[in-house]
Amino acid sequence: MKKIVLTGAAGRLGSYLREPLANMCETLISSDLVDDIGKLYDGEKYVRADLASLSDMNDLLADADMVVHFGAIGDEAPFDAILQSNIVGAYNVWEAAYQNGVRRVVYASSVHAVGMHKSNDGIGIDAPHRPDTYYGLAKCFAEDLASLYWDKRGVESVCMRIFSCAKVTNPRAVGTWLSYDDLIHLVERAITTPVTGFSVVYGISNNDRAPVDNTKATFLGYRPKDNAEQFAKEIYANSDPLDPNDLAHQCIGGPFATVELGNSGVASLNIVDDAKKT
Template identity: 60%
Template sequence: MKKIVLTGARGALGTSLRPALAGLADTLLSTDIQDAPDDLAPNETYVRADLARMDEVAPLLEGADVVVHFGARVDEAPFEELLGPNYIGAYNIWEAAHRHGLRRVVYASSIHAVGLCETASGIDTREPHRPDTFYGLAKCFAEDLGRMYWEKRGLEAVCLRILSCTPKPENLRALGTWLSHRDMVHLVERAVLAPTVGFTVAYGVSNNDRAPVSNHTVPFLGYRPQDNAEEYAAEIEAAAPEADPQDMGYTRLGGPFAKVRLGEGAVSLIKAMGKG
């Protein structure tokens, strides 16, 4: 490829993705609302930009083949605070991609698009939206945007419903939901390189014995995760209290996002779960 654009390049996942994406194209253009990192690849350029500003976003996509859209505010918050980065930002990316004739958008969606589904229900990629928060609703909006731009304008999209992407699983819930950074990079590479995808939804989850979701409908992506949270099960189970069967943090796919009030942050609850 001639050019890939990565948004959210300063986030934890974006930082892991940058070296791999730089190896897939002549040029990687990375962007975020923060200042540039100090470890740019030889073929990587960096532009600071606000996703909510079309005049800042659109020029970045000129000449690109694919945009990997990982930029967003990553927590629940009042709708008004998410509107710019998560809702308008998604529209700006898809519209700019259409204007510049890109082939594909690879989007960091989230399990929170279906976060109120029961953990034990065994869903696959065909599950209807059931968001748990305004944050999850933004993921539904972007997925529907991606389907519409494919069906009306022929712009391909792969929406990756990422579960719990951390260096290692941190709590009981993550024994099912963990996505290792290695598997995350592999998943994004396959979403970029698969020959044809149309509009595709896939779950970002490692090869966990206890995975609560299935990618059996999308084998054509070629995603073959290698890591398994079961490796950490004995250590996590020994340190954790018994899970409450009435706790929506465990009984719903969204975990803590499923139990917080709309507009209230959930990341702090995730950290608390990691302590026991």
Template identity: 45%
Template structure:
């Protein structure tokens, strides 16, 4: 399922496309006897974790906006449909799925196209998964995420953003200071209240 809004947008649009739309997908699957759904979750469900943290799949949700929050909700919806209706789900927390990494953050979050196709194929073909969450990330040397849980899929990524590191490190980091601090990058810095402006004296 890739039909939702994929960027930070006003809440009404997120609700319509990412919450209501996903319910329609799962209800359609339920009515027609579909066995498994591959849900495009996102790293933005955990985007407010600091970049220093190495995350496992059971880490706390820390969404970096309404978009990331919709992915938290989506993973929970997928779990409910497995528990109540027996519809399997693979929730893929996609990192930065682009042709090649172009900036410093991508050295940790990149998901190459070849690895994406391999991950989707495994998610379709591996039997008896139940409910599973995996990181959608290549075999990056600097990855933020421990993807050992993907072993159940037989996912063996072959691409590594480090192959592009020399060119990337020769460039300035395009992200602002807040975006550089959190795993969600620019999503984390959008509409971010600086520390000095929080909890004003009454």
């Protein structure tokens, strides 16, 4: 593959994707809003670009084979902020992909597109949208946009509904963990699978207590190896008993299911910032 574009390259998840993506193509264009992302890998170039600008996205995606879209606000926020970064930004990425003949968008969707479904429902990838926040609503928009651009314009997409891709620090993550190694494996499969059309897959590791069914996405060849059960004993021993009547413990969106619209859901998750350093 000649050229892959990665948006959100300065983010925590993007930091783990840069090196493996650089190894998959002749040129990796990493992009974000920061001025500098540090030392570059062989074949990697950094371009500062704004998702809210269609012109920026058109320039960024010129001659690209695929775009791995991890950019935008990664938390619940006021609607106007979500609108520009996550909704308009998604439109600009897909429209620029279409205008530049990019074959496929590999998209960091989220569990929060279906976050109000109950954990014990065991939903699959065909579950109806049930967002828990404006953030989740924007993911629903992007997934439907991806479906539309496949049906009407032939742009393939793999929408990865990412769960808890961070160090396991709370009881919910024992079921919802996505390890960095499994994240990389998932993105690689989303890129290398010959034909995807419009596809949805859950970004979750091989957890004993996973609250969703990924069976219908097996054609991607995604076979996660890590399992959060290794952390269960310690996590449960150090946590207070969970309230079964609390939607934050009932719903797969966790605390996003109860947070006030526009307020951070990440704030209560105790996420460790262990971004990969170059």
